[in-house]
Amino acid sequence: MSDQDKDRSMLLQKEMLAEHYRRLEAAPETREPVVYTFVPGNLTELIRSFGALPVLPEINALQSAMRGKSQGYIAAAEKGGHSEDVCSYVKCDIGMARAGNVGPTGTRLPKPDLLLLSYTGCYTFMKWFELLREEYRCPTVFLQVPYEGDGSQTPAMRAYVARQIRETLIPALEKATGRRYDEDRLKESLARSRAAEDDLVAVLQSARKTPSPIDAYFGAVYYVGPIFSAFRGTEEGLAYYRALREEVEQRAARAEGPATPAGRLDAQKYRLVVEGPPNWTHFREFWRMFAEEGAVVVASTYSKVGGTYDLGFRHDPADPLGTLADYCSGCYTNRSLPARVEMLERYCREYSADGFLVHSVKSCNSFSAGQLTMLREVERRTGLPGAFIESDLVDARYFSAANLKNRLESYFQMLEARRTGAAVPA
Amino acid sequence: MRCFVGIDLGSTTTKAVVLDEASEVLGRGITNSRSNYDLAAEIARTEAFVSARFRLLERAVERAAGRETLARLLRAFRLEQMLTQLSALRGKVEEEIGKRPVPGQKALRAAVAAIFDGIVAEEEARFLEADPPARSDFFRDAAGSAYARLAERAAAASGGAVTFDALLGLYDQCIVRVENEPLELGFREHIGQALERVGNASGVREAVDAAVDAPLDPVATVGTGYGRARLPFPKEQIRSEILCHGLGAHVLFPGTRTVLDIGGQDTKAIQVDPAGIVTSFQMNDRCAAGCGRYLGYIADEMNMGLHELGPLALGSRRPVRITSTCTVFAGAELRERLSLGERREDILAGLHRAVILRAMSLLARSGGIDDEFTFTGGVAKNPAAVEALRRLVAENYGERRINISADSIYTGALGAAHFARRGAAA
Amino acid sequence: MTEPSPRAAVVDWAAQIAEDLDFAAARAHLAENPGRKAAGYLPVYAPREIVRAAGMLPVGVHGGGDRLEIIRGDAFYQSYICHLPRSVIELAQSGRLDFLSAVLFPATCDVIRNLSGTWQLVSPEVYVRYLDLPQGGASELAAEFWKEELGVLAADLGRIAGRAVTGDSLREAIAAYNAVRSLIRELYRVRRETPWRVPSEELYLLLRAGETVPLEAFVERARAYLAAVEADAGRVRDKARVVVVGAFCEPPPIGLIKTVERAGCSIVDDDFLLGNRMIDGDVPLDGDPLGALARAFVGRAVRNSTLYEADPEGKRRLIGERVAAARADGVIFASASFCDPALLDRPMLRAGAEAACIPCIAFQFAENTGQFQQFREQAGTFADAIKLWGGE
Incomplete structure (x- = not known):
């Protein structure tokens, strides 16, 4: 896509990111403190309330992959003793750190003043920051977000998280940044989060329309980018989501589909629900496999890893620490398998899907372990045909284009045959 | 004509x-x-x-x-x-x-x-x-x-x-x-x-x-199979091998509801409706473990013809338990077994069972085995594989009619020809 | 026919129980005690005291090893997920776990965590609980959270068992498991000091069997075994003393343990069935028992790959400390393939070991690995090399 084909929101996002990375690069001189933290359960408003800049390692890894750098980084980590079996995000990130910490836009990333290990929905996060601590030799603070094993957050879980934030995280942030905790500042930021979240949900739910004005998987990756990373609760984030919502609503009013690598997708043959993260090494090629067949994704679970706003959650400035606890607990990968199945089932129904697809990535057991059971369960409950395809996040060795294309084609033809099966003479 | x-x-x-x-x-x-x-x-x-x-x-x-x-x-x-x-x-x-x-x-x-x-x-x-x-x-x-x-x-x-x-x-x-x-x-x-x-x-x-002078007029052609993208046909004339196999098996045995195809490089488990339309399918993951090619390597390793493996394996009285069907390690595993003094037929019987066990999990993933069950592909010609399949099907799914056609190698092409006929009639 | 020696009798008993895929011993115990129920738990650590205090039989679910053919389990798991969950699912789907009224899933990794959800979906009639172990080091906050979790578990199991967990029943259970822990410490001590008297495969089988029978049966056999070992000085063998690290969840096949020891190594410390030794020392019996149990875990859980390491130096020091405590010559990193906790930890642990000039080798296995040739060669070479270095 050339710049003039791109949506205005995309250009806006590009500028925001470039500015953020410029600030990060300058941080050693400007003395802006830097906090590394993960996307699920990220406490961006809290971090920013201390005047610190967040860095999200998953975002670095996935962007490295989109820029074709991940394979070299992974190779470096494996050469350093990491197994081929483990998460490629971690290896990519370690490789990047060892190669001079050059970030996604080509600027150098500063070392962290604090690793804020928000242990939310992913076991590997724990190891990841233990490993990064070895690279950076910097303070690390740990936040345990209990898993919603029984499908919901209990009051004890909520209190545990909120108390950790107050008793452990805030002192650690005060120490790392040299600033006092300012609850009013946090509340203002949370209010902005709330407004942006309303806009994001409107964007995601626009896919209920036919044709859908968005792709809720490949396209949504861009839509959730700012709010899942450094911009939740910021003025820029607020402006971005307002602009995005307007843009999508206009597209919906014109009954237009989203821009895709195969052109604008107005003629939508298949409406899909997708579970699992995308592949990043061949992101556009992968998307094209869908778009060329006229498949649009109307809902995805991946776009909920940094918060399940469409299920009703909004940050609440009236109860700043409690709301952060609620936020962390509700992130998609912190939910039990039955809860995930229910979400998929609901999406299939509410978004009038023709089918659902599981993209299973080798790296991520939090997502992948149990997906075959989920597949069967969703099929059973919805009666919709499911598809199962496999690759990886940022390790290109596990992306077999011919294989994926074969499966996807077979799947789309099956949807088509099932749709017209009865109409064709035997 | x-x-x-x-x-x-x-x-x-x-x-x-x-x-x-x-x-x-x-x-x-x-x-x-x-x-x-x-x-x-x-x-x-x-x-x-x-x-x-x-x-x-x-x-x-x-x-x-x-x-x-x-x-x-x-x-x-x-x-x-x-x-x-x-x-x-x-x-x-x-x-x-x-x-x-x-x-x-x-x-x-x-x-x-x-x-x-x-x-x-x-x-x-x-x-x-x-x-x-x-x-x-x-x-x-x-x-x-x-x-x-x-x-x-x-x-x-x-x-x-x-x-x-x-x-x-x-x-x-x-x-x-x-x-x-x-x-x-x-x-x-x-x-x-x-x-x-x-x-x-x-x-x-x-x-x-x-007969020689009677004109043969091919009014419609449909291509399928692994290399179908290479066929110089317009897209409408290409069908996935999954669909073609499903329909082909239905044509050969109209009672077919479940199809297993074990070919050279992939294994497919397919469920079809009473009209031969695919309702769900699973294929092996990216490696060729457990496919026909695996038996090919074993035959090479044993310096035997591929068609000789099955009959020899049938002579086993105490099949060895083989845990890996990894094609890469097939030779090494075989040599170690032989060096341990295990009998060739017992090892071979174990290998055949291992191949069928892989197929059993794909079948389970695709939705199980319904009556009637049609087995196609090169491996369906192998009596030891068929024997292992019969036993495992009976043990896990009970009485099922198992269809194997002498012409099963043509199943995909047959299905494609039927799609061509249906397409021309529509 | 001659009577087997007391030691062989214990080992035979243990092997038979440990290798029984149908859990006949546990089933027999339930049949003899009408109304009694069983609760399974997955690796690594589950608070068995609570299960016992509810009057239930705790049963370790560690997979089917190389004795179990996977027919249904592979339909649940992709090829890039470790072997344990497919083996556990195979046991469940074939009805071999149908005597469990409850199954507990500790926070070992995301695979075990998600297996809890699979269980909820596949066996809705069974009580399933994910145990989110407190992480983040020793803090009063973590202890309070864990005590709360233990309280919920106690209430739930009490309801299932039809027998409420009381302070007294908890204290009894804690005392009973203190005895078990003390026996296991003793077994490990004897092996550490005189490894030729306690082959690791025997120790492993004994512990594994101990997780499927009532505690009293284990205590009796373990005591008999210790007595027999004490009575038999054995023949001193000069082998390389190694610590095996990383096999704390998916168990290695017995053949692998034997292979390592027959190739010239003596295992003097390991992570096998680590849950048994997760709490180091006795849990205090005075005061509030739930609180004591919670604090024992939060304060004294042994450092391992499934728990967050709060000390920035901790990972680098761990191997050196374990090697010194076991007076070992080297370390074998043995992890299950695709095991996130072990494999992600390994580079840190190994870097620490190498910095301390501790010889190490590493390999990967699966519980159903059937070929040991490569392990034999590696372990043999390692043992030889250690003896050479030792002579320097």
Whole structure:
């Protein structure tokens, strides 16, 4: 896509990111403190309330992959003793750190003043920051977000998280940044989060329309980018989501589909629900496999890893620490398998899907372990045909284009045959 | 006469099927896929048309002169084809000898002449036999085994002037070239010579002429299989092998609800509805573990023919438990087992069971095994695999009718031809 | 026929129970005690005291090893997920775990965590609980959270068992498991000091069997085994003393343990069935028992790959400390393939070991690995090399 084909929101996002990375690069001189933290359960408003800049390692890894750098980084980590079996995000990130910490836009990333290990929905996060601590030799603070094993957050879980934030995280942030905790500042930021979240949900739910004005998987990756990373609760984030919502609503009013690598997708043959993260090494090629067949994704679970706003959650400035606890607990990968199945089932129904697809990535057991059971369960409950395809996040060795294309084609033809099966003479 | 063509471009072999308007199979063709898919498709297609014309001819000759004459005529035709191909091969071999050092040429020429004369004599004798033993449909196999046998004799007879290896080297060099040139199958010419050979029985020539002159009009073609993207067809004429296999199995056995196909490089588990439309499917993950190719490696490792594995495995009384069907480690695992003193048949029985166990999990993923259950693909010809499958199906799913067709290798092409017919009718 | 020696009798008993895929011993115990129920738990650590205090039989679910053929389990798991969960699912789907009224899934990794959800979906009639172990080091906050979790578990199991967990029943259970822990410490001590007297495969089988029978049966056999070992000085063998690290969840096949020891190594410390030794020392019996149990875990859980390491130096020091405590010559990193906790930890642990000049080798296995040739060669070479270095 050339710049003039791109949506205005995309250009806006590009500028925001470039500015953020410029600030990060300058941080050693400007003395802006830097906090590394993960996307699920990220406490961006809290971090920013201390005047610190967040860095999200998953975002670095996935962007490295989109820029074709991940394979070299992974190779470096494996050469350093990491197994081929483990998460490629971690290896990519370690490789990047060892190669001079050059970030996604080509600027150098500063070392962290604090690793804020928000242990939310992913076991590997724990190891990841233990490993990064070895690279950076910097303070690390740990936040345990209990898993919603029984499908919901209990009051004890909520209190545990909120108390950790107050008793452990805030002192650690005060120490790392040299600033006092300012609850009013946090509340203002949370209010902005709330407004942006309303806009994001409107964007995601626009896919209920036919044709859908968005792709809720490949396209949504861009839509959730700012709010899942450094911009939740910021003025820029607020402006971005307002602009995005307007843009999508206009597209919906014109009954237009989203821009895709195969052109604008107005003629939508298949409406899909997708579970699992995308592949990043061949992101556009992968998307094209869908778009060329006229498949649009109307809902995805991946776009909920940094918060399940469409299920009703909004940050609440009236109860700043409690709301952060609620936020962390509700992130998609912190939910039990039955809860995930229910979400998929609901999406299939509410978004009038023709089918659902599981993209299973080798790296991520939090997502992948149990997906075959989920597949069967969703099929059973919805009666919709499911598809199962496999690759990886940022390790290109596990992306077999011919294989994926074969499966996807077979799947789309099956949807088509099932749709017209009865109409064709035997 | 209107007819419909299905072509299945598999990883190992390419198959073509021609249907008449009554959906009856008129002709079939098969050839090695080689590295040249276009050529393979063309050869299989030509062969299928020759066999279709034959089918028409059979119908006419049987009506005119009875079954016995027909059978003799068919064998005469095969013989003519074989002789043509042999003569082409001989030409290449002689050409090759011409490039060798002059001193050795004479002895080589004599030996090669003895070999080819010998094969021709054997073929003519075979023709005279009432019920010759069955053999491979592939020229490479039929000619190759006779060549090797006679080359050994010729080498011995030369008193050291030519070696067996030199003779075999000539064959290996030339057979590929013969295979890679589309043969002038010359139906008309061959059938003419065949008629002479069987003595021009009364009424036969007229019937033959009528059949030979009947126009065959392929109104629709559908391509499928691993290499389908390489077929020079518009997209509407390409169907995934999953759909074609499902429909093909349904055509072969209309009661089919579950299909298992184990081919060279992939394994497919397919569920179909009562009309043969696929409702769900699963394929093996990216490695070829547990596919036909795995047994191929084992055969190579044991220095045996692929078709010999199954019968040997059936002789096992205490199958060894094999935990890995990894193709890469197949050789190592086998050698270690042998070095531990395990019996070959017991190891082989274990290997076959391991292959079927992989298939069982794909079947379970796709939704289990419903009655009737149709098993297709190259591995369906292997009696030990079939035996293992029968046992595991009975143990895990109870009584199921298991269908295996002698023509199961054509299942995908058959389904494609039916799609072509349906498409033309729609 | 001669009577087997007391030691062989214990080992035979243990092997038979440990290798029994149908859990006949546990089933027999339930049949003999009408109304009694069983609760399974997955690796690594589950608070068995609570299960016992509810009057239930705790049963370790560690997979089917190399004795179990996977027919249904592979339909649940992709090829890039470790072997344990497919083996556990195979046991469940074939009805071999149908005597469990409850199954507990500790926070070992995301695979075990998600297996809890699979269980909820596949066996809705069974009580399933994910145990989110407190992480983040020793803090009063973590202890309070864990105590709360233990309280919920106690209430739930009490309801299932039809027998409320009381302070007394908890204290009894804690005391009983203190005895078990003390016995296991003793077994490990004897092996550490005189490894030729306690082959690791025997120790492993004994512990594994101990997780499927009532505690009293284990205590009796373990005591008999210790007595027999004490009575038999054995023949001193000069082998390389190694610590095996990383096999704390998916168990190695017995053949692997044997292979390592027959190739010239003596295992003097390991992570096998680590849950048994997760709490180091006795849990205090005075005061509030739930609180004591919670604090024992939060304060004294042994450092391992499934728990967050709060000390920045901790990962680098761990191997050196374990090697010194076991007076070992080297370390074998043996992890299950695709095991996130072990494999992600390994580079840190190994870097620490190498910095301390501790010889190490590493390999991967699966519980159903059937070929040991490569392990034999590696372990043999390692043992030889250690003896050479030791002579320097």
